[in-house]
Amino acid sequence: MRTRGWDGDLPRDETEARARIVAAATRCVDQLGPAKVNIAAVAAELGITRQTVYRYFPSLPELLLAVAEAGAEQFLDRMQAFVAHISTPVEAATESIVFTLSTIRSEPYLGLLLQTGENVTFSRGATSARATSYGAQMLARMPVDWPAFGIRDDELPDLAEIIMRLTFSFLQYPADPPHSDAELRTLIRRWLGPALRG
Secondary structure, eight states: OSSSSGOOOOOOOOOOHHHHHHHHHHHHHHHGGGGGGHHHHHHHHTTHHHHHHHOOOSSHHHHHHHHHHHHHHHHHHHHHHTTTOOOOOOOOHHHHHHHHHHGGGGHHHHHHHHHHTTTHHHHHHHHHHHHHHHHHHHHHSSSSSGGGTOOGGGGGGHHHHHHHHOOOOHHSSOOSSOOOOOHHHHHHHHHHHHHHHH
């Protein structure tokens, strides 16, 4: 790790350096809005060069993806409140997709990648092992007796991946005209429902 910059407060290690860059990028999103965030602004926020930022995050989309991942826990908390009444796998999948589609564009950090046109990068990150682990945690937190419906705990990451892939296909390729929430629920229940009912 280089010993200059950082406004004289050097990170202890690479992990701390990455965390501080992500925190600075988050502040830039808050201050400037997602469309105006760039590597130069993040570097200035930390008192380092753009090259230092690029050393940890080779592109702006990768940095924004890290910001989005850092905000994932807040998103999961809001989703958990939204689905607190759900007790079946079909409704869990349906309402997870509807909630995400209706809120993600206004999410302060998750939505920023879509607002800045980086949805391809975001979709790739959204189906990573880390993201599907988050999804599986969300499913496990729902009041659904998964084993009673024939879905083992070790199968939840696979289900989370399918839900995420469906969600981001709707985001990248929306229907024209757009589906209402009621129409979307009907569509998901009709075609995904049979697989979840066994």
